Amino acid sequence: MILKTFFKESKEVWRDGRVRIAFAIVLSLLGIAIWISARQYQNINEQHQMAETTERAIWDNQGEKNPHSAAHYGTYAFKPKYPLSLVDQGVDKYVGTSIFLEAHKRNEAQFSAAADQTGLARFGDLTPDFILLFIVPLLIILLGYNSFTKEREMGTLTLLKSQGISSWKWVMGKWMALFFPIFVLSAILFLIAGFILSNLQDFGVFNWSSLFTMFWIYTGYYIIFINIVLFISTRVKKSGIALVLSLSVWILACLAAPKAASNIAETKYPYPTRQEFAANVLKDKQGGLDGHNPWSKESKLLEQKVLAEHGVDSIHKLPFNFDAYRMQKGEEHEAEIYFKHYNHLKEQFTRQSNVYRGLAVVSPYLPTRFLSMAIAHTDYATHWDFADAAENYRIATQKFLNDNFAENSSYGEWAYRADADFWKELPDFNYDPPELRTILTNNASSLWILGTWMVVSFSILLLTSKTI
Amino acid sequence: MKKTFQFVRLELLQLFRERTFSGLMVLLLILMAISAWNSSNHIAEKEEQNNIQQNLVEDADKQLIAQIDSLNQGLASYEDSYTLPTSGIRLTYNNHRIATLPMKPFSLIAIGQSDLYSNYKKIVLYYNDSYDMDTKELESPIEQLFGQLDLAFVWVYLMPLIILLASFNILSIERETGRLPLIASQPIKIWRWLALKLGIRFLTIIFLLALFTFPLLAIFQVSVWEHWATFGKLLLILMLYNGFWFLLSFLVNLLGYTSGKNLIILTSIWVLFVFLVPSTVNQIGKKLHPIPSRLEIINNHQEKYNEVEKNFDMELKALYNTHKDWYSDDPATKDMSNSTGWNINYLAKQYMAQLKHSPTAQAYENKVDSKNSWFGKRRTLSPAMVVNEALTEMAGTSTKYYRSYLRQATEYASAYRQYVFKGIFTNHAFTAAEIKNLPKFHFNTKRVGNTFLNNTYTLAIYIITLLAIGIVLIKRKKLLNIR
Numbered sequence: 001m002i003l004k005t006f007f008k009e010s011k012e013v014w015r016d017g018r019v020r021i022a023f024a025i026v027l028s029l030l031g032i033a034i035w036i037s038a039r040q041y042q043n044i045n046e047q048h049q050m051a052e053t054t055e056r057a058i059w060d061n062q063g064e065k066n067p068h069s070a071a072h073y074g075t076y077a078f079k080p081k082y083p084l085s086l087v088d089q090g091v092d093k094y095v096g097t098s099i100f101l102e103a104h105k106r107n108e109a110q111f112s113a114a115a116d117q118t119g120l121a122r123f124g125d126l127t128p129d130f131i132l133l134f135i136v137p138l139l140i141i142l143l144g145y146n147s148f149t150k151e152r153e154m155g156t157l158t159l160l161k162s163q164g165i166s167s168w169k170w171v172m173g174k175w176m177a178l179f180f181p182i183f184v185l186s187a188i189l190f191l192i193a194g195f196i197l198s199n200l201q202d203f204g205v206f207n208w209s210s211l212f213t214m215f216w217i218y219t220g221y222y223i224i225f226i227n228i229v230l231f232i233s234t235r236v237k238k239s240g241i242a243l244v245l246s247l248s249v250w251i252l253a254c255l256a257a258p259k260a261a262s263n264i265a266e267t268k269y270p271y272p273t274r275q276e277f278a279a280n281v282l283k284d285k286q287g288g289l290d291g292h293n294p295w296s297k298e299s300k301l302l303e304q305k306v307l308a309e310h311g312v313d314s315i316h317k318l319p320f321n322f323d324a325y326r327m328q329k330g331e332e333h334e335a336e337i338y339f340k341h342y343n344h345l346k347e348q349f350t351r352q353s354n355v356y357r358g359l360a361v362v363s364p365y366l367p368t369r370f371l372s373m374a375i376a377h378t379d380y381a382t383h384w385d386f387a388d389a390a391e392n393y394r395i396a397t398q399k400f401l402n403d404n405f406a407e408n409s410s411y412g413e414w415a416y417r418a419d420a421d422f423w424k425e426l427p428d429f430n431y432d433p434p435e436l437r438t439i440l441t442n443n444a445s446s447l448w449i450l451g452t453w454m455v456v457s458f459s460i461l462l463l464t465s466k467t468i
Numbered sequence: 469m470k471k472t473f474q475f476v477r478l479e480l481l482q483l484f485r486e487r488t489f490s491g492l493m494v495l496l497l498i499l500m501a502i503s504a505w506n507s508s509n510h511i512a513e514k515e516e517q518n519n520i521q522q523n524l525v526e527d528a529d530k531q532l533i534a535q536i537d538s539l540n541q542g543l544a545s546y547e548d549s550y551t552l553p554t555s556g557i558r559l560t561y562n563n564h565r566i567a568t569l570p571m572k573p574f575s576l577i578a579i580g581q582s583d584l585y586s587n588y589k590k591i592v593l594y595y596n597d598s599y600d601m602d603t604k605e606l607e608s609p610i611e612q613l614f615g616q617l618d619l620a621f622v623w624v625y626l627m628p629l630i631i632l633l634a635s636f637n638i639l640s641i642e643r644e645t646g647r648l649p650l651i652a653s654q655p656i657k658i659w660r661w662l663a664l665k666l667g668i669r670f671l672t673i674i675f676l677l678a679l680f681t682f683p684l685l686a687i688f689q690v691s692v693w694e695h696w697a698t699f700g701k702l703l704l705i706l707m708l709y710n711g712f713w714f715l716l717s718f719l720v721n722l723l724g725y726t727s728g729k730n731l732i733i734l735t736s737i738w739v740l741f742v743f744l745v746p747s748t749v750n751q752i753g754k755k756l757h758p759i760p761s762r763l764e765i766i767n768n769h770q771e772k773y774n775e776v777e778k779n780f781d782m783e784l785k786a787l788y789n790t791h792k793d794w795y796s797d798d799p800a801t802k803d804m805s806n807s808t809g810w811n812i813n814y815l816a817k818q819y820m821a822q823l824k825h826s827p828t829a830q831a832y833e834n835k836v837d838s839k840n841s842w843f844g845k846r847r848t849l850s851p852a853m854v855v856n857e858a859l860t861e862m863a864g865t866s867t868k869y870y871r872s873y874l875r876q877a878t879e880y881a882s883a884y885r886q887y888v889f890k891g892i893f894t895n896h897a898f899t900a901a902e903i904k905n906l907p908k909f910h911f912n913t914k915r916v917g918n919t920f921l922n923n924t925y926t927l928a929i930y931i932i933t934l935l936a937i938g939i940v941l942i943k944r945k946k947l948l949n950i951r
Contacts, residue, residue, distance in 0.1 A: 018732065029744070036751050043758065054767040063778060073773065076766055094584070094609035098766060111762040114612065115584050116836050118843045118867045119860045120853055122581075122615060123746030125754075130747055138739060146728065239728040244633060247735060255625065258614035263506050266611055273517050274586060274606040275524075295547060345606075352608060380610055414805060 001166060005173020006180070013143060013177060023181070026131065026139055030189050033128050034086070038196050041086045048097070052078050060424045064417040067401035068327060074102035075397070077390035077429045079109065082377040083197045083206040087190075087214060088129040090378025093121075099387065101394040103401075104291065104331065106338040109387065128193065132218055133369060134254055136182065137225045141246040144178045144229040146239035148468060153239060157468075171465040175230060182222050190215040210436050214375045220450050221368040225250075227457035234461070234468050257363035264359065265352035271345060284337040291330025294323075302329055315411050323412065324405035331398045338391070346384060360449045367446035367453070374443050377433045381442065389431045400426055472664075479668045492630050493673075497680050499622045507576045507618045508688040514587045518568040521588045525566045532563055533900045549807045554899070556892030557811045565591035565884055567877035567909035572864030573695045576688055577702065578620035578856075580865030583612055589874070591881045591909070593888065594818050619681075620859045623706060624852050625742055628713045631673065632734045635717040637727035638665050644727060659942050662721055670714040674707050698862055701920055708927035709855045715934040722941050745850040753846065757839040760832065768828045773821040780813075783820050796894035812893055819885065833875075840867060844919070848926045858923040864913075872916045880909045 013019050059075045077099045085092060096109030114121055124130050151157040160170070190211060197206040232245045272280070289298040303315060306322065315322040353370075360366040373379035409416035440447065483489055535553035538544040549555040569587040615621065639662050642648045651661060681702075685692050692699050716737060720730050776783050788795040803809040847853035860866035884907050891898055 029748075032748075033751070036755055040754065047760070047764070051764065051767055055770065058767065058770045058774060062774060065777070069777075073770075073777075091609035091613050094612040098762070100766075112584065112609075115581070115867075116759065116762075116840075117750075118840045119580050119856055119865075120746055120843050120847060121750055123750065123853070123856070124743065126744075126747040126751040130743075134743065135739075142732065240637060240731055243728060243731050243735075247629070251626070251629070256617075259617040259621070262608070262611040262614040263617055266608065267509070271606050271608060273513065275517055275520055275588075277606055293550075349608065352610070356610070380608065383609070412805075414810075 001169040002173045002176065005170055006176040009147070009174055009177030010180065013181065019143060022139055022142055023185070026135060026185065027188075029126065029135065030128065030131050030185075031192075033126050033131055034189070034192055034196065037086045037089075037127050038200075041081065041083075042200065044081050048078055048081060051076075051098075056428065059426070061420075062423050063420050066414065066416055067405040067418050067422075068103065068324070070418070070423065071103035071398055071401045074100055076100055077386075077393060077431075079383075079386050080431065082433065083200065084210055084214065084376035085378045086128070086197060087132075087193050087211075088372045088376040088378055089125070089127055090129075090373035090376055091380050091383065092378045093117075095380075095383045099390040101390065101397060103327075103398060104334055106335075106342065106391055106394065109383070128189065129372065132186070132189070133221075133365065133372075136186065136218075136222060137250055137254065139185075140178065140182060140222060140225045141229055141243070141250060143181070144174075144226060145233060145243040145246050147174045147178065147230055148233040149236060149239040149242045152237055167465040167468055168462050171230065171234070171461060171468075175226060175461070178226050178230065179223065182226070183219065186215065186218055186222065190218075207436065210375050213436065213440070214372055217368060217371045217375070217450065220454050221364055224364040224450075224453045224457050227454075227461045231457070231461045231464065234464065253363040254365045257359060258365060258369070261356050261359040261363075261366060265355040268355060269348045269351040271348055277341065277345075281337060281341050284340070285334060288333045288337070289326070289330045291327035291334075294326065299326060302326060318411065320406040321409045321411055321413060321416075323414070324402050324409065328399060328402035328406065331395070331402065335391075335395050342387075342391075349380065349384070357445050357449065360446070360453075364450065364453045367449040370446045371443055371450065374439045374446075375436065382433055385434065386431055390429065393429045397426060475664065476668055479665060480672065483669065483672060489634055489669075492634055493676055496622070496627070496630055496676070499626060500619060500680050500684055503617050503619045503622050504576060504684045504688050506616065507579055510579055510582070510616065510618075511571050511575050514582065515571055517586075518570065518588050521566050521590075522568055525564065528563050529903055529906075532558070533903050536898070536900045536903070549811075554897035555808070556888065556896065556898065557807055559888065559898060559903075560593045560811065560815065560892065563903075564593075565880075565906065565909065567591055567873075567880055567911075569864075569870070569873045569911055572862070573690055574685075574698050574702070575863045575865060576619065576685060576690055578859040578863040578865050579616040579618040580620070580860035580863055581867050581870055582863075582865040583607055583616060585870040585874075589877045591877065591884055593885055593892070594815060620856060620863075623709070623859070624856050627677075627706075627710060628738050628742070628852075629735075631710060631713040632717060632731070632738060634673070635666055635669055635714060636720070636730045636734055638662060638717075639721040640725065640727040640730055643724075659722060663718060666714055666718050666721075670711060674703075674710060677706060677710070678703055702859075702862060704924065705855060705858045705927070708924065708931060709851055712851050712927065712930050712934065715931060715938065719934060719938055719941060722938065741850045742852045746853050749843070749846045749849060749853075753839065753843050757835075757842055759835055759839055762832070765825075765829055765832055769821065769825045772824040773817065775824065776817050776820045780817065784816055787816060787820055791890070791893075793890050794893040798895045801893065801895050808895055812895075815889070815892065819889070837871070840871075844868070851927055851930050854923050854926050857919060861919060861923075869916050873911055876911060876915065877909065880907070883907055 055076050055078070062070055062073065065073075079095075079097045079099075081092075093113040096111045097113075098111065099109050100107045124134075146153075148157075151160065194206075194208060194211050197211070198208070200206070228249055229246050232249070233242045236242045236245065271277075289302060290296055293299060303322070303326075306318065306325065307313065307315065310318055312318060318325075356366055356370065370379065374381065404418055404422060405416065408418070434442070532553050535544065539546070539553055546552040549557040550561065552558055567589045571587065575582070637644075639648075639658070642651055648658075652658060654661070656664075682692060682699075685699075717734060720733050723730075723733075725733070800806060800808045801812050804813060844857070847857050857866065861869070887907055890896070891902070
């Protein structure tokens with residue numbers, strides 16, 4: 001019964017010219033999206049590699065210079081692009097790609113691509129994630145909105161019921177007929193993406209298991225939409241109304257809920273304004289040690305403490321340059337301040353994430369989007385992770401420079417120049433994003449929510465099938 | 469005439485008795501109210517930040533002026549140039565300038581790019597201008613990814629759907645319920661009857677839209693009376709956009725399909741214009757107009773700074789040759805062991821590196837502008853893009869608006885540096901009068917340009933095209949499956 005219904009429905013779907021056209025359009029769009037995204041991905045990675053190499057060369061070839069001048073001159077940490085960002089570009093275009101690492105200050109990533117684009121960019125890009133998240137659910141609606149209503153409208157429902165069919169088997173047959181083409185379509189997309197990604201040379205390690213995990217998450221998302229569309233079709237009498245209701249669910253889940261969720265999250269747990277953030281950091285900085293200010297109370301206290309520790313009565317008699325030592329202590333104090341304030345931002349981000357999870361109850365789009373971005377390493381959490389790694393590197397770099405200054409010069413010797421080869425000794429910045437297992441553990445709640453959506457929507461569809 | 473009037477009266481009565489229509493109008497009102505509330509919070513926050521920034525600068529200046537007066541009267545003494553109120557170093561690090569972009573009166577209608585850009589920019593002396601085009605607010609990128617719920621979203625995305633739902637089955641329902649022959653027997657052509665029915669719905673929706681918008685704007689403190697011309701422009705744009713969707717619905721109704729098929733066709737066109745065309749244009753634009761990475765600019769600035777550092781003496785000589793009045797024989801300006809000398813050195817390096825780097829930075833910005841201009845022209849491919857552009861322009865939240873502001877802020881920064889560097893480089897003691905007369909930033913909206921007429925013409929062309937198609941369809945009525 002299930003198979004017979006499946007074959008009959010599949011034939012009907014395939015005979016419908018509109019469906020064939022819709023399939024062809026979606027497939028072509030996907031093809032174009034993947035092709036363009038792959039080219040852009042390659043291009044961005046080439047630019048990234050070139051910038052990283054050039055920046056390192058610039059750092060290495062500074063020539064003889066005071067280490068603290070080099071600290072102010074600074075260097076950059078560049079955020080790598082990962083293979084799966086080809087499938088889901090996530091928040092990448094809204095966060096910057098490079099962080100300036102300099103003395104005394106933690107900077108944020110600069111130059112978000114979205115700021116250089118027109119408002120047109122807010123309509124979305126023709127990327128694989130756009131097709132997967134918005135267009136494929138629309139295709140499901142187009143294929144399935146009249147699955148049951150057409151039986152009512154054509155009068156075949158009474159005929160079928162008089163044959164004594166099993167409702168759940170009938171529903172399962174129709175469900176399979178809707179699921180199969182969508183499954184095949186997304187499988188083709190992911191296989192093409194996998195093939196392209198595994199053939200890209202030198203651009204990050206591509207992981208098939210991450211791609212498969214992403215594929216199963218999207219499959220789960222489509223199952224939920226199939227369940228909802230079929231449920232609506234079983235409950236209403238007219239195809240037109242079924243279409244209107246299904247479209248309303250799509251608008252609510254994919255357009256309205258995410259916007260509402262972000263507004264609620266921001267209203268409930270707002271980020272401080274940039275001005276507030278900067279003022280709070282400045283206030284804490286002023287209350288502590290400033291490496292550049294030898295006249296402050298904190299500097300004098302530090303001086304007394306160091307003199308006592310070394311049993312000397314003048315900073316000139318210390319075995320190192322006290323200016324550089326004070327500079328390093330100032331850095332450590334400032335790093336702590338930044339750590340404290342950025343932690344507050346992170347806490348707000350965690351609270352906002354909880355709001356998104358809570359609102360995922362009204363939209364399966366939300367957990368799918370968060371999981372997809374996380375696996376692609378294009379989510380906000382990965383960006384935080386990168387920013388933290390860059391900050392740790394900055395702190396280590398400042399220590400590397402201040403130590404050289406302290407050990408190789410004497411107090412007041414600002415004319416000291418480090419050797420031209422010294423800069424090459426600074427280790428490179430490396431960032432490794434979290435592994436798939438860690439990502440799934442961190443996003444377990446989204447997995448649970450998506451799973452619950454699947455089970456509940458499927459159960460409702462089957463349980464209510466008796467009353468069709 | 470009397471019959472038409474009676475028809476209109478009866479149609480209106482029927483319309484307001486229709487639960488679907490009333491429900492859709494209530495939904496529209498609710499969505500608009502929530503969106504306006506959300507936008508007003510966003511704007512209030514931006515305005516508050518602007519005020520705080522402005523006050524910070526004014527307070528710091530007042531304090532500096534008071535300290536200069538105290539110093540002149542011999543009431544205070546200072547240890548070093550970082551704290552000495554007449555010192556250029558103090559001015560450099562403690563008294564920055566501010567360039568604020570005031571929100572426009574109709575900012576409420578579209579949040580646009582204002583969640584990406586900050587509406588104020590600190591103007592400092594030790595800054596590299598290529599970074600001036602990068603000013604971000606501290607917001608979650610997830611919020612930016614999902615976008616904001618604003619009136620533009622309701623009008624551009626949802627309003628067409630509301631129109632389609634209120635009009636997709638006007639003719640088909642008559643056929644499906646068997647009433648079409650009865651209508652056909654009346655002394656009115658079916659297309660006229662359909663046009664009249666849709667026309668009444670269009671005017672009703674426009675009237676209600678204006679009725680909802682006016683008090684909503686007033687509630688959220690937009691002085692509509694004062695800016696009646698902008699309000700008129702807004703209504704005209706909305707009328708044309710909604711007219712486009714009603715005309716589309718009219719044509720699809722004329723084709724004589726079933727209600728379900730009508731809805732699928734109309735929804736597909738909605739998806740096409742609101743999603744597929746904009747996203748495809750975006751992607752094609754990126755491919756055709758690739759923008760070199762900003763990372764290249766970073767590299768270039770670092771290289772230029774290195775060049776300046778390596779040949780500093782020569783570069784400094786060249787700088788003083790260009791700006792002879794910046795040179796001073798005061799030994800303090802050359803003594804690297806004191807803060808005055810060190811900072812003059814530092815500012816000079818920054819300034820020279822910036823001068824050398826600016827052609828590269830400018831070339832990059834020109835490329836961004838030319839890419840954006842390409843996108844701007846392609847907006848005509850979808851009425852949704854045209855309306856979005858028109859709304860963000862009226863709101864002052866378009867990229868073009870922000871980029872113009874940042875460019876003006878950069879020019880102001882340059883003028884400010886030229887103004888004060890002479891004093892700083894010559895270790896001049898700044899007076900209270902000089903601090904009071906420091907240049908201020910004024911944003912010139914006229915430099916942004918205006919595309920209102922273009923947008924209006926484009927929407928009008930869409931409508932004329934649909935009308936022409938309608939006339940052709942009506943003339944070939946055998947194809948219409950009407951009788």
